[in-house]
Amino acid sequence: MKVAIASDHGGMNIRQELKQLMDEMGIQYEDFGCECETSVDYPDYALPVAEKVASGEFDRGILICGTGIGMSIAANKVKGIRCALVHDVFSAKATREHNNSNILAMGERVIGPGLAREIAKVWLSTHYEGGRHEKRVGKITAYEDQL
Numbered sequence: 001m002k003v004a005i006a007s008d009h010g011g012m013n014i015r016q017e018l019k020q021l022m023d024e025m026g027i028q029y030e031d032f033g034c035e036c037e038t039s040v041d042y043p044d045y046a047l048p049v050a051e052k053v054a055s056g057e058f059d060r061g062i063l064i065c066g067t068g069i070g071m072s073i074a075a076n077k078v079k080g081i082r083c084a085l086v087h088d089v090f091s092a093k094a095t096r097e098h099n100n101s102n103i104l105a106m107g108e109r110v111i112g113p114g115l116a117r118e119i120a121k122v123w124l125s126t127h128y129e130g131g132r133h134e135k136r137v138g139k140i141t142a143y144e145d146q147l
Helices: 009-025 043-055 069-075 089-097 113-125 132-146
Strands: 002-007 028-031 060-065 083-085 103-107
Touching (some): 002 043, 009 028, 009 060, 009 113, 043 060, 043 069, 060 069, 060 113, 069 083, 069 103, 083 089, 089 113
Parallel strands (some): 002 028, 002 060, 060 103, 083 103
């Protein structure tokens, strides 16, 4: 698995934690920034990650900002992206199993680094179930194809 990861200024600490987690899990990743503590614009980081995942260059992506909301909204504008904003372990598992989410968004001001690691670990290790869920995910893809 190859993961693209990025944050804005509000998610830098958790981004570093998750890079360490992926090292421990033996997951290949590329860090798309940011490297500053001054305010930056989250779309500048969310959109490149979403484009890399949508193109197939990366299997999945992880985005972190202060709340995760801006990153998830921006990422979901890219065709083929199913970015889930998650702040608990149950939702991390469910969004992989049921929705085949390909980007995980989290908020550093909402959760701490320990919970972020747990969420990411579950999300990275959970597989899509397909089956009855495939029809639902397929409807989203079909709608995107009409645009």
